[in-house]
Amino acid sequence: MKYCLLYALCLLNIGFVNAQIFDVDTIKQSGDNDKRINLVLLSEGYQTNEFSKFIADATNFSNEIFTQPPFKEYANYFNVYAVKVPSNESGTDHPANATDVTEPVFPAATKDTYFNTSFDTSGFHRLLYTYNSSIVYNVLAKNFPEYDQPIILVNSPEYGGAGGPYAVSSTGSSANEIIIHELGHSLFNLRDEYYPGDIHAFEAINMTQETNTNLVKWKNWIGTNNIGIYPYGTTGVAATWNRPHQSCKMRYLGVPFCSVCKEGIIEKIHSLVGPIDSYLPVSNSVTPTAFPIDFQLNLIKPIPNTLKSTWTLNASNYENDVDAVSIIETDLNTGTNNLTVVVHDDSPMLRIDNHETTHIYTVAWTITKSALGVDAIISKENNFNISLFPNPSNHILNLKVESKNAANLKVDIISLDGKKLKSTKISNYKNNEVDISRLSQGMYLVNVYSNNMLLTSKRFVKN
Incomplete structure (x- = not known):
């Protein structure tokens, strides 16, 4: 980097x-x-x-x-x-x-x-x-x-x-x-949690003037690990600014980072480095003539490992949470086959469902099979930043996908009992407004796809 x-x-x-x-x-x-x-x-x-x-x-x-x-x-x-x-x-x-x-x-x-x-x-x-x-x-x-x-x-x-x-x-x-x-x-864009002075006070990961527990940017942590909304001071401008914790490393040396700051640090790590260190096979590096064909990931794993992976072959789930799969001849159709793996971090230090941005990392292999065997394997790696806000929402759900190679993006809104209630195409690098005004109050799932590959499934609340 x-x-x-x-x-x-x-x-x-x-x-x-x-x-x-x-x-x-x-x-x-x-x-x-x-x-x-x-x-x-x-x-x-x-x-x-x-x-x-x-x-x-x-x-x-x-x-x-x-x-x-x-x-x-x-x-x-x-x-x-x-x-x-x-x-x-x-x-x-x-x-x-x-x-x-x-x-x-x-x-x-x-x-x-x-x-x-x-x-x-x-x-x-x-x-x-x-x-x-x-x-x-x-x-x-x-x-x-x-x-x-x-x-x-x-x-x-x-x-x-x-x-x-x-x-x-x-x-x-x-x-x-x-x-x-x-x-x-x-490196991580955190603010001091002692009052830094009026000219240094502004909205940030761990600093806000919001006082509503349902709207504050760290709302998903309220009540956990002593996270709350604590004013910087009792008078003047300092009293209008709030921090998430009373004893965080951004306030005092010698103490840990609070949950909000840990999450912000991990978010920045994910924005700088993806967890896929390498993978095999790469495009046309091999032309296999014998089965099984091995596909594998070399992942940069947290300690303990919190990475989750979903392998899909021709739009059907193939394997979960493994670093490698072996494809046999009967797994493939004659013609074009699509093998994909989607990786995300399921760390308990991230509160994904209410978190605005999710980082998704993928590898997709196109496998061409003929009567003589596998003719070619083409691979493509991709990263996605997916933002969903506000959550909860009343009428409009904003959805933004950022990826260099995204194609055929769509979003499905699913009820908790599995019924598809809405499906719409969305654009890459744009703020997409999804009308949810006709939905009843409650919790729903938002499934985001690229080329029919499920990238993420996030929960949201309709007020």
């Missing part, structure tokens, strides 16, 4: 800055870089003779993050690398000009470092950051262009860090907790 667009914008806006080639160490490798989320740590304020400390600090972070949910469960989805960027001096700048504390909290200093990080950024003592983004992104472009999330690790024992396009943290006693918290901002 890589963020080329952000880098390109950086070049357009700031101009090119030459970067050197540095040594890159592998801290954790779960798979190919284009099939994993790549966390790339950059050393800052480490001299060349301190690189062993940098690698130890980077390894310590990697070991820690994958002990904490949901990273523990999704560790197989991540690679971690460390780029040894040398600084001329150890440490980082401390101008001692912050306005939120009585300075100097520790001695003022100016250090010659590669990225020119500094405490006291924007007047906040603990805000450790650098605005020299052109240097950061050129180092990444030269040394690890496949990055998904840069992390600048600053060689300072003082407490400090920041989120943003790249996460920044010092290396003191709370360093790992700082990095994980800042990754919540930088």
Whole structure:
């Protein structure tokens, strides 16, 4: 995976800055870089003779993050690398000009470092950051262009860090907790659950001004694991904003992420990396002449495995929750046959039925059989993001499917006793409005199909 667009914008806006080639160490490798989320740590304020400390600090972070949910469960989805960027001096700048504390909290200093990080950024003592983004992104472009999330690790024992396009943290006693918290901002779009100030308050995964338990974006978690609607403050603008939990890592270091933030993290993981690492056979890589013919998936499995799969042959269920199937000659018709597998994540950390977006991953094989045997096998992999909202709904149900290769999309509305009540074609990448005004109040199923392949079956409530 890589963020080329952000880098390109950086070049357009700031101009090119030459970067050197540095040594890159592998801290954790779960798979190919284009099939994993790549966390790339950059050393800052480490001299060349301190690189062993940098690698130890980077390894310590990697070991820690994958002990904490949901990273523990999704560790197989991540690679971690460390780029040894040398600084001329150890440490980082401390101008001692912050306005939120009585300075100097520790001695003022100016250090010659590669990225020119500094405490006291924007007047906040603990805000450790650098605005020299052109240097950061050129180092990444030269040394690890496949990055998904840069992390600048600053060689300072003082407490400090920041989120943003790249996460920044010092290396003191709370360093790992700082990095994980800042990754919540930088990679997973989570907001602070302490009040961040009026200019930083806006609607997000874990921040809202909604107070209705039936409408709040985390309504599917209300009453579970102490999830509720808690105001940030008792007066002023803070009192109009709400968080989902009173003790989440986005508020306090040293505590777990709340259920809402865990779900948001997993959603972002799914948007970046699909669970299908590879599959066989690929198009025309083999022309089998003997049966059985084996079809298999190599999946990136959570720990424990929560992936579910449905195999369908010629529109009939063939097998469930297996990584491979064997097709015998009598399974196939003369002519064209369609074998599909649909994979989704059934993690209990996701509340799918009420969740707005479902991620679906598929492989479809077209098998051509003649009197002489199998003539060809053509394969196609696809990903689908399926959004259904609002849920519950009164009159109109909005449905959006996003997929590069979707075709012949349709939706069926099914009663809980299995009767098809409505069927309509829908368009890819468009908001499709489905009229449900004539349905009686109650619970229904929405089945979404592409080329007659069932992608997902979601429950919704008609008010």
